[in-house]
Amino acid sequence: MRASDKAYRALLDDIVDGSLAPGTALAEVEQSERLGVSRTPLREALSQLRKDGLIEQTRGRGLTVTDVSLDDIVELYELRQPLEQQAVKLAAQRGNSQIFGQLAAEFRNADRLIEGGEVGIRAYYQLNERLDQAIEDAISSPYLVAALKSLHLHLARIRRLSRRDPVRLKAAAIETLVIIEAIVDRNPELAASATQVHMQQSLRNALEAARSREVTQRVA
Amino acid sequence: MRASDKAYRALLDDIVDGSLAPGTALAEVEQSERLGVSRTPLREALSQLRKDGLIEQTRGRGLTVTDVSLDDIVELYELRQPLEQQAVKLAAQRGNSQIFGQLAAEFRNADRLIEGGEVGIRAYYQLNERLDQAIEDAISSPYLVAALKSLHLHLARIRRLSRRDPVRLKAAAIETLVIIEAIVDRNPELAASATQVHMQQSLRNALEAARSREVTQRVA
DNA sequence: CTGTTGATAAATGTATACAAAGAATGCTGA
């Protein structure tokens, strides 16, 4: 594996999981020593992350991890809504019904996962990732897939901010199940509408979670 | 200006305008000498272009300019349709009516530009760019704007393949005018529908042009 | 004559040295 890829992945993970919090300044020598690569591949990684929108150049010099505000959540969903709708529409037209049928079956058992503590929750998130992957595989359009990948990067960051409310997760699983069933039935319009519903609910939940987190932080 | 930016812009222009044709191999030393920068900033530029999807790593080693096939056009429009629809919806909600009113007036005179030969056509394209810019300004969501920018990069490449049929350009101008007027009237749904129409027609034209070009090339 | 393998050459990937641009700090003068 190339050192630049290694650095990219490491920094990406650190940013997404919050180890490198928004606003953190990334000095080249410091990070290159921390990650055990020289400045050249590190700079390549940084320039990739800048394209991803995960770091930005602040006040002339100095790269810092970008912030994720309440506004960002709304703005991200303004991209997410049309992209995910288009994705499920195409998946409904082109997807392999058997694969999505299998996923539907697993989502019908999502409750059990969600009630299964930390391990179960993680399994539930992995199930969601497999769904995303199946949709991307069905789409075939590399342009849309690339846009989705970039989107999911930012969504993963936001997810960290949302509380993992089992009640909401169960509701989300049901909403998702409707989408999958529409794909299995090759009903693009229904899939799009169900996605619209899911997006709306997810956005509301994300905003509420972020707001309550803001309050908590102010109190603390 | 940084050498890496200079290299990026130069390569980007060459790829978009076709000087660097699809399939062209980009050797680092060769390009760095051609552009008058050393390998380090050149590599940074190359890695950016790879993220843009304009070049790709083929068979292990060797970066080549990505191809633009008929399939690519269809696939690109599968991203374009939802993105542009969302963009005009938001523009209709948030845009400054005066700015778009001015653009509408200019599009009403588009015929004159389109009939004005090479210079006029270029002016017409610049008018379209100003419209795109106005829409992006109105949107405010950096995520959507970034996705649109990436999209327009690839569209610019395709445009080179389309023949500039004045009849089609005039029709496109009228379609665009409908969109702008919907924005001025703050009618998001109408703007979205008009965009849907415009996309459909543009796609058809792009495909026809690409097909006839394919035939031409085969004959030649 | 063809397939495989080893050597060689060329290109990419990484590290480091050097240059240039900013920021911080301290000095001087009012």
Next chain:
DNA sequence: TCAGCATTCTTTGTATACATTTATCAACAG
């Protein structure tokens, strides 16, 4: 004491040298 300026020091940007990988070509065996 504070403003302005110069100097120094840190940090980024670029060039180049070095390491590593991979493709090509030739020679040899089958």
